[in-house]
Amino acid sequence: MLDQDIINQISEIVGQQWLLFGDAIKEKYTHDQTEDLTALPLAVVIPSNTEEIAAIVKICAANQLPIVVRGGGSGLAGAAIPLTNGIVLSMERFDQILDIDRANMQVRTQAGVITEVLQNAVAEHGLLYPVDPAGRGWSYIGGNVATNAGGLRAVAYGCTRENALALKAVTGTGEIIETGARTLKNSTGYDLTRLLVGSEGTLAIVTEVTLKLIAPPKKQVLMFVGFADAQNACSAVARIFQEGIQPTACEFIERSALEFSISYLDETFQLPEASQAFLMIELSANLQAAIDHDAEQVAKLLEQFDPSDILLADTATEQARLWRIRSNVGHAAKINNVYKEEDTVVPRAQLPQLLKHVKAVGERYGFRSICYGHAGDGNLHVNILRDDLDDQTWQYELPRAIREIFEETVRLGGTISGEHGIGSVQTPYLDIALSTHERLLMSGVKQAFDPHNILNPRRAI
Ligand SMILES: Cc1cc2nc3c(=O)[nH]c(=O)nc-3n(C[C@H](O)[C@H](O)[C@H](O)COP(=O)(O)OP(=O)(O)OC[C@H]3O[C@@H](n4cnc5c(N)ncnc54)[C@H](O)[C@@H]3O)c2cc1C
Known part of the structure; x- marks a missing residue:
């Protein structure tokens, strides 16, 4: 409950202009980048230093008022959405x-x-x-x-x-x-x-x-490799590392994912006709000879996986162009379609099995997915597109499909989030990855840090 007394106390700490209500709450504070989920906070507070935050937290703790911290609002797990009838605490003034x-x-x-x-x-x-x-x-x-x-x-x-x-x-x-x-x-x-x-x-x-921080490598090359068969692309990933080569990036992307991005960016980049999936393999070193050696090795071992096309981008401009296309895949897909993004991760040699399973589940439940991600980490982002799925399927049947995907992910030795977090959208699936006892231990940690359960309470383990 946010009453006038609490408002006055918080306002005294941050100054009236940094405490927003009602119409003054900009739309951006009601969502992050997760699907089309939104919720209106009771208020938005925008403190400027650690001591102000400490004082605000003490007031919220005394009044059992939930706080959802907000960073840039780019999260993909619905963790910064104020679902708890509490306040949003924005970190935007901590910009030094x-x-x-x-x-x-x-x-x-x-x-x-x-x-x-x-x-x-x-x-x-x-x-x-x-x-x-x-x-x-x-x-x-x-x-x-x-x-x-x-x-x-x-x-x-x-x-x-x-x-x-x-x-x-x-x-x-x-x-x-x-x-x-x-x-x-x-x-x-x-x-x-x-x-x-x-x-x-x-x-x-x-x-x-x-x-x-580190010293940046002096030389870099980016290999953009197309495959007619996505399974082959995934299978090639583990082989690169087994050969003793350590890429500084190793990304897998389905053709449809790149097409979203290319069209969104209004790019003229032509994807090779025959390729249905791609690997982007970045090699870095201080000496050109080392890069050349590794690139040659990679090209040689990729032959076993029947690549349809290998492009070697060795200028910074070419590399930046390809990375821009890759980095915009998620955003482009979102502009095009509502989607649920799953952040599955498996030991990297299990990637082909995971991809196969995702596609099989998609066929059974009737959804289209675009898959891409940090293949070197075994991290596959599965974007399930809403297309024209009705509410019943989207809300009640899809969770069963996602559960099947997660169960297989864990069976393969992986887990349900590699980098996006649990947030609000993955909470229903936590039982797949964590045992009751593990969750109990985590609750104990939560209790020690946040005994009043006010910090992002819906996300509590
Ligand atoms: C197009 C796109 C591409 C992305 N690519 C990647 C990627 O390659 N790899 C990756 O890991 N993620 C990626 N993400 C997801 C997202 O950018 C990351 O999860 C990012 O770390 C979230 O940061 P944020 O500041 O936007 O946090 P928010 O979305 O604002 O918040 C995320 C969570 O962090 C909490 N939080 C924020 N700030 C603080 C703080 N100061 N103290 C305590 N808690 C805090 C929030 O309460 C919430 O629980 C991508 C997202 C988009 C939209």
């Missing part, structure tokens, strides 16, 4: 990069900095923040932390969790904590940094983040 430490190759940043802005800022210092989610243009670093965002280059450099060294955050009781240290190793107690990464705003509100 605090320190780029070239000597130690680290950056300390506020949580509301847009991922791409941070990438560009460190690049000006000759450094690379290698976590590269395709939604980089609108996601915040804090949102990346909260979802353990992965993306195109996680296969070589890890997800956000592997790159976050330290955090400042506010727990559900309004305590300010600082986790981790600015060191590359740390054996001091439980690893609260890694625990908070991926906790989707259910344990604490992250306000500051220290991230590892």
